[in-house]
Amino acid sequence: MALLSMLLFILGAGGLLLGGGWTLFSGGPTLANLKPALAGLVMVVIAWLLPVGGGLNMADAPAPPPPPPPQPPLHQEGAVPINHHEPQRKQLSSGMSISVRLRSACSTDATGTPTCWGEPAPLTGQAIKRVAFGRDHGCALLTTGEAECWGSAEESRGDTRNQPFVDISSTLENSCGLTAQGALRCWGEKTVLPPPNHRFRSLTGGAQHTCGLTDRGEVLCWGCENPKDCAAPQGPFTQVSAGHNHTCALQTNGAAQCWGSNDSGQSTPPNIAFQQLSSGWSHTCGIDIRGQLHCWGCDTKLSKLFPDSPNHCSPPDGQFSAVAAGDLWNSCALHTNGKAICWGGLRREKEPQ
Amino acid sequence: MTQNQKPLTAREKVLAFVFFLVGTSLLVEVGFRLFGPKYYHFNNMFAEYTTNPRGYFDTLYEKDGQALYGIKMNTAVGVGGRRGVDMRGRPTEKILGLGDSQAQGQGVRFKDTMYEQLSDTLSNSGITASVRNASVSGYDLDEIVSRYAYETSTGAQYDLVLYAMVLDDYGLNRDEIEGLDFIQYQPGYTFDPWRARSAAWNFVAHTAEQLALSKDTSRAYLNSFRGKNLEAKTEQLTRLAQQVSNDGGTLVVMVLPLLYDFENYPFGEIHQTLVNSASENNIHLIDLLPVLNTEQAQDLWVHPTDHHPNERAHKMVADAVHQYLETQQLTESLKNH
Numbered sequence: 133m134a135l136l137s138m139l140l141f142i143l144g145a146g147g148l149l150l151g152g153g154w155t156l157f158s159g160g161p162t163l164a165n166l167k168p169a170l171a172g173l174v175m176v177v178i179a180w181l182l183p184v185g186g187g188l189n190m191a192d193a194p195a196p197p198p199p200p201p202p203q204p205p206l207h208q209e210g211a212v213p214i215n216h217h218e219p220q221r222k223q224l225s226s227g228m229s230i231s232v233r234l235r236s237a238c239s240t241d242a243t244g245t246p247t248c249w250g251e252p253a254p255l256t257g258q259a260i261k262r263v264a265f266g267r268d269h270g271c272a273l274l275t276t277g278e279a280e281c282w283g284s285a286e287e288s289r290g291d292t293r294n295q296p297f298v299d300i301s302s303t304l305e306n307s308c309g310l311t312a313q314g315a316l317r318c319w320g321e322k323t324v325l326p327p328p329n330h331r332f333r334s335l336t337g338g339a340q341h342t343c344g345l346t347d348r349g350e351v352l353c354w355g356c357e358n359p360k361d362c363a364a365p366q367g368p369f370t371q372v373s374a375g376h377n378h379t380c381a382l383q384t385n386g387a388a389q390c391w392g393s394n395d396s397g398q399s400t401p402p403n404i405a406f407q408q409l410s411s412g413w414s415h416t417c418g419i420d421i422r423g424q425l426h427c428w429g430c431d432t433k434l435s436k437l438f439p440d441s442p443n444h445c446s447p448p449d450g451q452f453s454a455v456a457a458g459d460l461w462n463s464c465a466l467h468t469n470g471k472a473i474c475w476g477g478l479r480r481e482k483e484p485q
Numbered sequence: 486m487t488q489n490q491k492p493l494t495a496r497e498k499v500l501a502f503v504f505f506l507v508g509t510s511l512l513v514e515v516g517f518r519l520f521g522p523k524y525y526h527f528n529n530m531f532a533e534y535t536t537n538p539r540g541y542f543d544t545l546y547e548k549d550g551q552a553l554y555g556i557k558m559n560t561a562v563g564v565g566g567r568r569g570v571d572m573r574g575r576p577t578e579k580i581l582g583l584g585d586s587q588a589q590g591q592g593v594r595f596k597d598t599m600y601e602q603l604s605d606t607l608s609n610s611g612i613t614a615s616v617r618n619a620s621v622s623g624y625d626l627d628e629i630v631s632r633y634a635y636e637t638s639t640g641a642q643y644d645l646v647l648y649a650m651v652l653d654d655y656g657l658n659r660d661e662i663e664g665l666d667f668i669q670y671q672p673g674y675t676f677d678p679w680r681a682r683s684a685a686w687n688f689v690a691h692t693a694e695q696l697a698l699s700k701d702t703s704r705a706y707l708n709s710f711r712g713k714n715l716e717a718k719t720e721q722l723t724r725l726a727q728q729v730s731n732d733g734g735t736l737v738v739m740v741l742p743l744l745y746d747f748e749n750y751p752f753g754e755i756h757q758t759l760v761n762s763a764s765e766n767n768i769h770l771i772d773l774l775p776v777l778n779t780e781q782a783q784d785l786w787v788h789p790t791d792h793h794p795n796e797r798a799h800k801m802v803a804d805a806v807h808q809y810l811e812t813q814q815l816t817e818s819l820k821n822h
Contacts, residue, residue, distance in 0.1 A: 138518065141511075141514075141515065141518070142515060144511075145508070145511040145512065145514075145515060148504070148507060148508060148511065149504075149508045149511075152501075152504030152505075152507075152508060153504075169504065176511060180682060180683075267560060267565060268560060395638060395640070396638060413635070414635070414638060431634055431635075431638050433634045433637070433638065433728065434631060434634045436724070436728065437630050437631070437633075437634055437721075437724050437725065437728055438627075438630070438631075438721075439724075
C-alpha cells in the first residue's frame, strides 16, 4: 500500500507539473490543457488519502493507532510492567473497594466507578466491583459479572471471557474467577485448582497461592510453594486475604488469624477486633470495628533506609471503609468520605486529587 | 513564449503561481519522503515493534495483518525481575542486580542482558556466581532501595549488589516534559496522524520535537541532579551502600548514560556529579559513558522507536563491569564460594 501510494504520488506530481507547464506555454488555461494537471491532482489526492502513510521513507510506518482510552488522573511515572498479587477487597461499604500494588492503585465508589492512579490500569471505564492485580496482568470484575482482563494472562482466557463471575483473584502468574455456583475457572500460567467438592463464596490471590472462603466459612488455600503456607487453621471465618507468602483471615468474633511466612511479623496480628483485613507483600493492614487502621509486619530495615518517611506501619488517623496492603510496604485506604489515601512505601502522596 | 504569443493575462499569472506553489510543495513532499526523517510511532510501552531491522527480534504475533516483533520477557523473579526460560544448573545467585527496564533488558533476550552476560563472564573466569536480576521496569532509586530491602528480608545475603542507575532514577519531574524523555513517550502523549500522511509535516514536527527534547527534557534531567533533590538522593544512595555493607556485601553503582547524541551529550554534568558524590561517600561507581560513547548512540538502541540499550550495549556494559570488579578486587569474595 505504501508503494502504491508513492507511485501515485510521483505520477500525480509529475502529471500536475506537466499539465501546469503545458497549460501555461501551449495556449492558456483551457479545459483541454488543464486535464493532465487535474488528473495529476486527483492522483496526488488519492495517494495522500491511502490508509498507510506512504512514501519511501514511511514504508514501515504503521497505520495510526486509535487514541488511547481516556484515563483518570494519573501520576506520570512512565511504562512499566505490573506486579503484585491482589489484596483482599473490602466489604464494609457495599460497592466500594480498593486495590493496590507497587506502582498503582484502583478504587471504586459505591456506584462502581473506578478511579486509578499511578501506573495506568487499562480499564474501559465501565462500573466495576473490584480489581485484582497480578505481575504482568490484571482483571477487573465488572458489575455485570464479566471479568475485564489485560496483560499476559488475557491471552489464555479461552471461553472464560463469556463466563459471568461473582468474584475474581490474581496471583503473580494467573487469575481465577468464581462462578455463581461456587466453582472456579482459572487462566494464565501455573494455574492450580482447589480440591474438588467445595463451594466458595470469595477468592483472594497471593504471590503464588490462592485462597477461597467456602460456603461453610472455612478457608482453603492451594498453590503454595511451601505447603505449610497453605495449611489454613480451622474456621469459621468471614473474610480472607492472601499476601505474598502469608494469609490472614477474620474470625466471626473479629479476631485476625494469620499463617504462613512471618519473617517481619506480618503473621502476628494485634489483639484487636477487625472488620476487614488486607495482606500485602510482607505486611498486613486491617480496619478495626471503629473504622481505624492498623498495620503490622513492616520491615525494620526499611525504616533505616527511609528515616524521613513515616513508619510504614503507622497508617493515617481517621475513619476508613476499605484498606489494601500492596507491594514494598505501600498501602492505600478509602476514607469514609470516599477519598483514597496512600502511605508507607513510597507513593503516599500519589493518591488522586 | 514566442513573439507571436500574447503576454499572460492576470488570470494566467495567478494560475501559474498556484501551479508553482503546488508543484513546489509536491516536490518538497517527495523530497522529504525520500530523504526526510522516518516516521515511527513509539510503542515501546509493551516492547512491541513494527519492524525488525537487525533481525534480532522474534515475531510475537500478527495484528491486523501486520507482524509485531519483540522479545517476550519472563519477569517471574519475585514481584518482578528477569529470568530465563530454563534456570536450572545456574551457579548460586550471589550477586544481586538492581535497576529498571534497562537492566531488566527490555527488547533484549535474557541471555544477552548485562547481568546475565556478566554471569557468563564470571563463569568463564572461574567464578561460580550468578546475578539475580531483580530489575523492574520503571523503578527509581527509592523503589530500588526498597527492592533491596525486600530481597534481603528473608535473610538472603549477597556479596555484591549491582545497581544499574539510569539518569531518571533521581525522580524526573515529568510535568516539565512533553513527548519523549529520551527513552520513551510519556503517558498522555497524543498521536498526530498527519505525521504518517505528510513527510513534510513529519519533518517539521520531528524538528520541533527534537528542539523540545534538547531544551525542556534536558532541563528536567539536569534539574533532578541539583539542589535539595540531589542532596536527598545522595543521602539515600549512601544509606543503601551502608546497608549493603552492614549486610556483608558491597554496592557497585553503574551509571548508564542516556543513549542520545554522544557527540554533544548534554548530561555530562550529571555524570560528573555522580562520580564526585560517590567518591566523597566512598561508594563504588562505574561511569559507563566513556564505555558506551565509543559507539554511535543509535547503534546501541533496541529499535529506532525504543532507545533502551540493545544486546551490544549490554555486552559492553557487562565487560566494563567485569573489568572494574577485577580491578577493584571485588570478585575475591565470590571466589571463596
